[in-house]
Amino acid sequence: xxxxxxxxxxxxxxxxxxxxxxxxSVSQAAGSSGKEEKESYAETHGLxxxxxxxxxxxxxxxxxxxxxxxxxxxxPPGAGSSFRAPGTTDDRETPPAExxxxxxxxxxxxxxxxxxxxxxxxxxxxxVYSHRDGKKQQMTQEQREKLSYGCVGVTxxxxxxxxxxxxxxxxxxxxxxxxxLKNTSLRPGETRAEFEGRIAKDSFDxxxxxxxxxxxxxxxxxxxxxxxxxxxxxxxxKTELTNKNDALLYEDTRSNFYSALRNTPSFKExxxxxxxxxxxxxxxxxxxxxxxxxxxxPSDKRKYGDPEAFRPDQRTGLxxxxxxxxxxxxxxxxGESWVNFDYGWFGAQTEADADKTVWTHGDHYHAPNxxxxxxxxxxxxxxxxxxxxxxxxxxxxxxxxxxxxxNTAPAKVLQGWP
Numbered sequence: 001x002x003x004x005x006x007x008x009x010x011x012x013x014x015x016x017x018x019x020x021x022x023x024x025s026v027s028q029a030a031g032s033s034g035k036e037e038k039e040s041y042a043e044t045h046g047l048x049x050x051x052x053x054x055x056x057x058x059x060x061x062x063x064x065x066x067x068x069x070x071x072x073x074x075x076p077p078g079a080g081s082s083f084r085a086p087g088t089t090d091d092r093e094t095p096p097a098e099x100x101x102x103x104x105x106x107x108x109x110x111x112x113x114x115x116x117x118x119x120x121x122x123x124x125x126x127x128v129y130s131h132r133d134g135k136k137q138q139m140t141q142e143q144r145e146k147l148s149y150g151c152v153g154v155t156x157x158x159x160x161x162x163x164x165x166x167x168x169x170x171x172x173x174x175x176x177x178x179x180x181l182k183n184t185s186l187r188p189g190e191t192r193a194e195f196e197g198r199i200a201k202d203s204f205d206x207x208x209x210x211x212x213x214x215x216x217x218x219x220x221x222x223x224x225x226x227x228x229x230x231x232x233x234x235x236x237x238k239t240e241l242t243n244k245n246d247a248l249l250y251e252d253t254r255s256n257f258y259s260a261l262r263n264t265p266s267f268k269e270x271x272x273x274x275x276x277x278x279x280x281x282x283x284x285x286x287x288x289x290x291x292x293x294x295x296x297x298p299s300d301k302r303k304y305g306d307p308e309a310f311r312p313d314q315r316t317g318l319x320x321x322x323x324x325x326x327x328x329x330x331x332x333x334x335g336e337s338w339v340n341f342d343y344g345w346f347g348a349q350t351e352a353d354a355d356k357t358v359w360t361h362g363d364h365y366h367a368p369n370x371x372x373x374x375x376x377x378x379x380x381x382x383x384x385x386x387x388x389x390x391x392x393x394x395x396x397x398x399x400x401x402x403x404x405x406x407n408t409a410p411a412k413v414l415q416g417w418p
Contacts, residue, residue, distance in 0.1 A: 066162020
């Protein structure tokens with residue numbers, strides 16, 4: 001299909017993939033007031049509704065392949081027919097291996113984002129992020145298979161297990177939300193459901209949500225330092241929370257907060273933590289998604305978002321993600337289609353200024369021999385990452401654990417390759 005024809009398709013199909021395209025300026029991101037003036041990747045680059053359908057189907061197959069208890073060998077090379085959604089085409093390919101000592105080329109910078117092809121990201125990963133106990137590792141076939149899934153693949157290959165999204169944080173400004181509901185008027189042609197969804201979306205502060213996740217990760221990492229069994233780690237964690245008068249202290253001991261370490265597969269593995277908390281570290285990634293996922297709710301909530309869904313606890317900042325099924329936004333008009341989620345990897349960077357942090361993500365799954373094309377990897381500054389797209393009205397910042405011997409989360413990330 002020609003680019004011209006693919007672009008015309010978008011007259012009836014507003015679609016986006018793993019948020020890899022148009023980036024508003026920092027001033028637009030900061031001053032958007034919830035308006036959805038940001039174009040989608042599909043609108044900018046000529047993707048069809050079928051492209052988005054295939055992307056969402058592959059995202060779902062990645063979730064299936066990454067379920068706990070599924071052995072690594074069960075991850076389907078090329079995602080076999082049992083993982084295909086009806087009417088979709090699985091043309092994803094695993095990128096080839098790259099020589100361990102081959103240096104990466106410079107990324108292509110534009111504004112607050114640097115871009116490269118998946119093969120070059122593999123080279124950089126091997127040079128910078130692959131280290132185990134100080135030694136470079138070649139990206140394995142299994143890791144390249146994970147990476148090929150696109151935005152979630154970047155997080156997946158760095159975090160080890162498929163991201164389960166249980167320990168999520170966000171910030172929601174209740175006062176702003178209530179004031180705006182009372183003092184803001186509906187826009188011309190805007191429904192009440194659309195209005196409430198818009199006000200809710202604009203009441204989330206991603207920078208404060210990110211800060212909360214970083215603060216909690218720092219507490220966890222201090223508790224891990226001298227703990228050689230889980231009981232000591234929990235005791236240390238409670239001591240740190242008490243010293244900081246943090247409301248997480250009063251979470252139930254069975255909550256996701258206290259059980260996060262024991263539920264991390266690499267904590268139990270002999271070449272990971274081997275049940276020794278001091279060998280683990282808390283790191284961060286992010287997920288953007290749509291709130292209107294309840295299939296039993298009125299259609300307006302699925303179209304315009306559910307103002308009540310996925311709000312953080314006001315005391316702890318924790319977000320209950322148990323109802324997140326990675327369901328995309330429902331169409332607001334015939335032919336419309338939206339992507340189901342976007343992931344960004346942060347790791348354990350120590351840059352204090354959020355705006356200077358770097359988020360690694362991808363545009364779509366790797367399909368070099370199809371109309372979709374090869375996967376690209378992006379390194380985006382926080383303002384670019386958090387600006388969002390019309391496909392998403394929630395941004396959470398999540399904590400997971402990886403072994404300290406892994407260097408997939410360096411303290412300092414240099415955008416692109418200087």
